[in-house]
Amino acid sequence: MKLLLILVIYGAALSVALGRRGFRSGFAGAPAVSGAGLAPGGRPGRLLVVGATGGTGRELVAQALERGHEVTAFVRDPAALRIEHPRLRVARGDVLDYASVEAAVRGQDAVLSALGHRRYFPPTRILSEGTRNLIRAMEAHGTRRFVCETSLGIGDSAGRMGLTYTLFVIPVILPFYYWDKLRQERLIAASRTSWVIVRPAALQNGAKRGVRRHGRGVGSWLGTVAIPRADVAAFMLDQLADDTYLGSAPGVA
Numbered sequence: 001m002k003l004l005l006i007l008v009i010y011g012a013a014l015s016v017a018l019g020r021r022g023f024r025s026g027f028a029g030a031p032a033v034s035g036a037g038l039a040p041g042g043r044p045g046r047l048l049v050v051g052a053t054g055g056t057g058r059e060l061v062a063q064a065l066e067r068g069h070e071v072t073a074f075v076r077d078p079a080a081l082r083i084e085h086p087r088l089r090v091a092r093g094d095v096l097d098y099a100s101v102e103a104a105v106r107g108q109d110a111v112l113s114a115l116g117h118r119r120y121f122p123p124t125r126i127l128s129e130g131t132r133n134l135i136r137a138m139e140a141h142g143t144r145r146f147v148c149e150t151s152l153g154i155g156d157s158a159g160r161m162g163l164t165y166t167l168f169v170i171p172v173i174l175p176f177y178y179w180d181k182l183r184q185e186r187l188i189a190a191s192r193t194s195w196v197i198v199r200p201a202a203l204q205n206g207a208k209r210g211v212r213r214h215g216r217g218v219g220s221w222l223g224t225v226a227i228p229r230a231d232v233a234a235f236m237l238d239q240l241a242d243d244t245y246l247g248s249a250p251g252v253a
């Protein structure tokens with residue numbers, strides 16, 4: 001009973017800290033820096049997909065190709081991608097290696113990131129340092145649009161992954177991971193890119209069902225809501241040509 005009480009207090013305190021220290025967009029409209037993510041004239045553009053071998057990343061690659069974009073998949077292991085297409089190029093690299101990031105960002109119209117990892121228990125900075133490298137390369141090459149997947153549970157979405165996440169999953173399994181996501185979001189918000197942070201609910205595999213809710217107030221304090229990765233990818237690609245959420249962090253579910 002005492003242990004449970006400690007867990008509840010710790011989980012609630014961490015959620016408050018993720019809320020207070022995290023990025024709060026306020027949805028006040030577009031930031032000073034604008035810039036379309038597509039080629040001139042709204043034509044399909046050259047896109048770099050980071051995390052292309054992951055669940056959301058694969059969807060991003062497949063759907064971007066369907067929409068006619070030229071796609072560069074940024075991967076650590078090209079054999080893990082298993083997608084071939086005449087408009088798909090593979091850039092081998094690691095987000096923690098600036099030289100490989102810089103080479104991949106050069107010449108792109110936009111960057112989409114679905115970076116993630118499973119090294120939950122040691123404190124890591126893979127998300128934030130990788131994103132710092134992406135931003136540095138984008139600013140160096142004048143690549144403006146950056147659409148980055150993070151998660152509900154940070155900033156103005158704190159607590160909205162549901163009670164199980166707030167009181168157990170985030171404080172016990174993912175505290176370092178979420179803290180690094182918080183750093184990642186703050187770096188993006190402070191960048192000179194033309195950015196959209198996309199915060200999904202719990203991710204599922206499977207076919208698109210359509211994003212039913214996006215923007216502020218998505219998710220729930222009680223139950224955990226979910227969204228297929230395919231829908232997150234479609235929403236992220238929509239952000240390339242839509243300024244509605246520029247400079248903000250919409251939730252999606």
Ligand SMILES: NC(=O)c1ccc[n+]([C@@H]2O[C@H](COP(=O)([O-])OP(=O)(O)OC[C@H]3O[C@@H](n4cnc5c(N)ncnc54)[C@H](OP(=O)(O)O)[C@@H]3O)[C@@H](O)[C@H]2O)c1
Nearest residue numbers: 051052053054055056076094095115116150151201202203
């Ligand atoms: N699971 C959920 O319910 C949930 C809910 C909300 C948000 N999210 C977040 O959504 C994002 C995407 O999740 P996901 O499950 O679709 O992705 P995922 O399957 O975990 O894939 C992550 C991708 O990041 C890549 N990556 C990791 N470290 C890298 C590095 N150092 N350099 C380059 N690439 C690297 C991985 O490459 P390798 O194949 O080489 O490892 C992989 O392609 C994550 O940030 C996750 O935390 C997840």
